[in-house]
Amino acid sequence: MPSISSLGEQALLERIRARAGAPPSWIPLGIGDDAAVLAPERGTFDVVTTDTLVDGVHVRLGRTSARDAGHKALATSLSDLAAMGAAPRAALLNLALPPDLEVDAFDAFIDGFVALGERHRMPLVGGNLSATAGPLVAATTAIGSVAHRRVMTRSGGRPGDELYVTGTLGAAAAGLAILDAGADRAALDAELTECVARHERPEARLRCGVIVGRSRAAHACIDLSDGLADGAARIAAASGTGAILEAAALPTHPGASRWAASTGADALAWALSGGEDYELLFAVAPRARRAFVGALSRCQGLPIARVGRLTQEPGTWLRGPAGDTPLGAGFVHF
Amino acid sequence: MPSISSLGEQALLERIRARAGAPPSWIPLGIGDDAAVLAPERGTFDVVTTDTLVDGVHVRLGRTSARDAGHKALATSLSDLAAMGAAPRAALLNLALPPDLEVDAFDAFIDGFVALGERHRMPLVGGNLSATAGPLVAATTAIGSVAHRRVMTRSGGRPGDELYVTGTLGAAAAGLAILDAGADRAALDAELTECVARHERPEARLRCGVIVGRSRAAHACIDLSDGLADGAARIAAASGTGAILEAAALPTHPGASRWAASTGADALAWALSGGEDYELLFAVAPRARRAFVGALSRCQGLPIARVGRLTQEPGTWLRGPAGDTPLGAGFVHF
Numbered sequence: 001m002p003s004i005s006s007l008g009e010q011a012l013l014e015r016i017r018a019r020a021g022a023p024p025s026w027i028p029l030g031i032g033d034d035a036a037v038l039a040p041e042r043g044t045f046d047v048v049t050t051d052t053l054v055d056g057v058h059v060r061l062g063r064t065s066a067r068d069a070g071h072k073a074l075a076t077s078l079s080d081l082a083a084m085g086a087a088p089r090a091a092l093l094n095l096a097l098p099p100d101l102e103v104d105a106f107d108a109f110i111d112g113f114v115a116l117g118e119r120h121r122m123p124l125v126g127g128n129l130s131a132t133a134g135p136l137v138a139a140t141t142a143i144g145s146v147a148h149r150r151v152m153t154r155s156g157g158r159p160g161d162e163l164y165v166t167g168t169l170g171a172a173a174a175g176l177a178i179l180d181a182g183a184d185r186a187a188l189d190a191e192l193t194e195c196v197a198r199h200e201r202p203e204a205r206l207r208c209g210v211i212v213g214r215s216r217a218a219h220a221c222i223d224l225s226d227g228l229a230d231g232a233a234r235i236a237a238a239s240g241t242g243a244i245l246e247a248a249a250l251p252t253h254p255g256a257s258r259w260a261a262s263t264g265a266d267a268l269a270w271a272l273s274g275g276e277d278y279e280l281l282f283a284v285a286p287r288a289r290r291a292f293v294g295a296l297s298r299c300q301g302l303p304i305a306r307v308g309r310l311t312q313e314p315g316t317w318l319r320g321p322a323g324d325t326p327l328g329a330g331f332v333h334f
Numbered sequence: 335m336p337s338i339s340s341l342g343e344q345a346l347l348e349r350i351r352a353r354a355g356a357p358p359s360w361i362p363l364g365i366g367d368d369a370a371v372l373a374p375e376r377g378t379f380d381v382v383t384t385d386t387l388v389d390g391v392h393v394r395l396g397r398t399s400a401r402d403a404g405h406k407a408l409a410t411s412l413s414d415l416a417a418m419g420a421a422p423r424a425a426l427l428n429l430a431l432p433p434d435l436e437v438d439a440f441d442a443f444i445d446g447f448v449a450l451g452e453r454h455r456m457p458l459v460g461g462n463l464s465a466t467a468g469p470l471v472a473a474t475t476a477i478g479s480v481a482h483r484r485v486m487t488r489s490g491g492r493p494g495d496e497l498y499v500t501g502t503l504g505a506a507a508a509g510l511a512i513l514d515a516g517a518d519r520a521a522l523d524a525e526l527t528e529c530v531a532r533h534e535r536p537e538a539r540l541r542c543g544v545i546v547g548r549s550r551a552a553h554a555c556i557d558l559s560d561g562l563a564d565g566a567a568r569i570a571a572a573s574g575t576g577a578i579l580e581a582a583a584l585p586t587h588p589g590a591s592r593w594a595a596s597t598g599a600d601a602l603a604w605a606l607s608g609g610e611d612y613e614l615l616f617a618v619a620p621r622a623r624r625a626f627v628g629a630l631s632r633c634q635g636l637p638i639a640r641v642g643r644l645t646q647e648p649g650t651w652l653r654g655p656a657g658d659t660p661l662g663a664g665f666v667h668f
Contacts, residue, residue: 028379032572033487034417034557035383035478040374045362049369050426050475052464083368092384094428094473130386134468139428141384141475144369153367223368238366 004106005099009129012106016093019110020124027090027125036125038090044145047086051076051142055135059200063179066105068200069138070112076225077142078120078204079278083223085152085213086144088122088206094139096132109138120206150213152221157239157283159312161219164292166205166279166302169228170256170267173274175199178259191255198253202278208299209280215295220283227273229327231281232308233316239283245272245308245327247320272318272327283310338440339433343463346440350427353444354458361424361459370459372424378479381420385410385476389469393534397513400439402534403472404446410559411476412454412538413612417557419486419547420478422456422540428473430466443472454540484547486555491573491617493646495553498626500539500613500636503562504590504601507608509533512593525589532587536612542633543614549629554617561607563661565615566642567650573617579606579642579661581654606652606661617644 004012016031023030029037040046053073055061061069074091081088093113097106114124122142175195178188185196204223212218220239222231228245236243252271260267284292296304308319316327338346350365357364363371374380387407389395395403408425415422427447431440448458456476509529512522519530538557546552554573556565562579570577586605594601618626630638642653650661 029485029487033489034414034555035381035420035476037418037480037485038380038382040378040380044374046372046374046380046477047369048372048424048426048475048477049460050428050462050473052428052430052462052473054430054464054466056467057465080368084371086369090382092382092475094384094386094475096386096388096430096471096473126383128384128386128473130388130471131391132388132468132471133390134466134471137430137464137466137468137471137473139384139386139430139462139471139473141382141426141428142369143380143382146371151363151371153363155367221368 001102001104003100004097004103007103012129015107016110016127019114023123023125027123030123030125036090038143041145044147045151047081047084047144047146049077049080049142051080051140053138061105061136064200066108067112070109071116071201073138073140074113074116075202075204075278077140078206079223079225081142081144082204082206082209083152083221083280084146085150085209086146087210088120088142088144090125090143091117091122092141093124093127095127096130096137098136099131101136146213150216152213152218154220154222154235155238157220157235157241157310158285159241159310161283161285161310162289162306163232163243163308163310164282164284164304165228165251165307166208166304168251168253169277169279170270170274171195171198171253172202172276173270174253174256174259177263177265181263192259195253195255195259199276202276204278205280205302208302211298212282212292212295215291217288217292217295218282218284222281224277224279224281225275227275228281229272229316233327235281235283236310236316239310242311242314243308243316244311245318247318249305249307251303251305335436335438337434338431338437341437346463349441350444350461353448357457357459361457364457364459370424372477375479378481379485381415381418381478381480383411383414383476385414385474387472395439395470398534400442401446404443405450405535407472407474408447408450409536409538409612411474412540413557413559415476415478416538416540416543417486417555417614418480419484419543420480421544422454422476422478424459424477425451425456426475427458427461429461430464430471432470433465435470480547484550486547486552488554488556488569489572491554491569491575491644492619493575493644495617495619495644496623496640497566497577497642497644498616498618498638499562499585499641500542500638502585502587503611503613504604504608505529505532505587506536506610507604508587508590508593511599526593529587529589529593533610536610538612539614539636542636545632546616546626546629549625551622551626551629552616552618556615558611558613558615559609561609562615563606563650567661569615569617570644570650573644576645576648577642577650578645579652581652583639583641585637585639
């Protein structure tokens with residue numbers, strides 16, 4: 001199997017270019033110049049975010065397919081756009097690669113990245129290739145746009161706002177645990193397979209973020225890259241409030257609950273702090289509840305759960321059967 | 335000396351935030367949310383580019399200061415903006431860091447990055463931190479803006495256009511050779527010190543790029559990150575022309591010439607293919623020469639040299655005393 005070092009940088013760039021396709025109308029200049037050129041939409045802000053995928057930290061190549069790794073490298077940045085209510089416009093991909101990476105893996109990584117972008121009308125418009133003596137590092141930059149006054153931030157929450165989370169929690173952490181346990185993928189049932197997929201190939205809640213942003217029904221929003229406890233704490237800190245979450249209300253993924261029960265793990269901890277679920281957490285005024293639920297009903301059947309509220313008193317708490325306990329933090333890198 | 339792993343991710347982000355300062359008026363939302371928000375200027379395009387700095391490839395930490403490495407991580411992206419004629423607006427910094435990196439080095443890296451940005455009114459508006467088992471990888475995204483019809487590309491060159499290069503060539507390659515030879519920095523004279531500085535702390539020709547872009551005197555432009563031979567070949571390929579460079583006209587840095595002579599190295603090869611000089615190469619129609627030189631005269635005394643021309647016939651050539659020889663490529667990563 002040939003390695004990328006046998007092809008050379010220019011040939012690799014050509015392979016990316018061929019996969020990226022022709023740029024759409026809002027990209028006067030895509031891949032191939034010193035920089036890409038984008039035409040902003042009138043009346044909108046640019047929203048920009050960057051995220052990293054490191055082999056051995058966010059995925060393990062060899063265990064996770066290169067195609068899924070490429071997908072994940074973009075999905076995490078898309079999730080940040082979703083949390084701002086921004087529609088995707090363009091992506092940049094910056095790769096530091098071990099020279100012995102196989103060409104097939106390189107191609108598959110790009111394919112996974114580009115395929116996810118195409119689904120969201122987000123072309124790959126530029127990037128950079130470098131060699132590294134270490135593991136693969138993919139740095140993705142995503143650029144979106146959002147109409148003035150439709151942007152959602154972390155800091156708009158107010159005491160009394162209800163906290164809502166999309167989808168399910170703990171699935172990505174369970175998926176990682178399933179892989180770490182060396183489980184046979186072919187033997188997993190649908191729910192557990194879904195957990196593994198959430199870890200390897202997460203889906204950003206882009207449509208939901210844009211629809212709720214346009215509805216102006218939410219005071220604040222954050223994506224749950226580092227877990228619900230972390231997300232609630234960040235909204236509270238940025239908004240100058242506290243937060244309380246209800247343990248009984250958390251929409252823990254059924255596969256996560258089962259895998260935790262069968263392995264002695266803590267499904268509640270996964271739901272609170274596992275991270276990588278890439279769901280959205282919203283703070284919504286009680287009087288905006290109807291508008292919010294109405295907006296959510298246009299989000300392709302995505303379930304929503306009310307998991308707590310923002311409080312006047314600072315601090316973030318979990319309310320359980322045994323009373324209130326302070327919430328720990330999410331995944332930390334250092 | 336404490337390492338970054340002793341501080342934790344959140345404390346590191348706070349250190350970056352403190353260094354980044356308050357965002358200017360065109361940044362409604364800077365560091366601290368899921369994404370940054372930028373207000374585009376009316377009548378302009380966004381110009382976006384991304385670049386990588388890998389420890390051991392582009393710099394060697396320990397030999398080069400962390401502050402210079404941070405400077406260089408941004409300078410290379412600034413150079414891409416310069417080549418498009420774009421004015422800088424905002425930067426993102428994506429860091430994959432070895433956990434044993436010292437806090438002082440982390441701080442110095444950010445300081446170098448931010449200080450260069452401040453000089454060009456380019457605030458750091460966002461980024462990402464991850465751990466890596468490999469060397470430090472810094473991925474920078476630079477966002478600029480350029481008025482419609484003022485953008486310079488690689489593809490606008492025409493046969494007969496004259497090729498002009500700013501500043502001097504070969505200095506960065508000489509600087510790298512000087513460091514690789516283990517030279518005592520304190521014993522280097524001013525010219526050789528300048529070569530080392532060009533390798534470690536390059537200056538993007540931003541002002542020059544913007545002024546020439548506004549003058550509309552150049553058909554095409556590229557920055558010389560991978561050397562003059564590579565830059566000329568890329569303009570020629572993108573423009574559907576050939577190119578010929580005159581060996582006698584190359585503005586080789588005097589320090590590079592001297593160091594090459596004293597070590598048996600090839601200064602011409604450094605000037606042509608050493609890369610990392612971050613000068614600009616322009617293609618200019620002969621009838622626009624006066625306008626071009628006039629624009630350049632407003633570039634703070636930056637010297638300019640006519641080094642060749644674009645040709646009808648494809649292929650890129652070097653014209654020397656012994657006749658024409660085909661030009662090789664620049665630095666390749668793989």
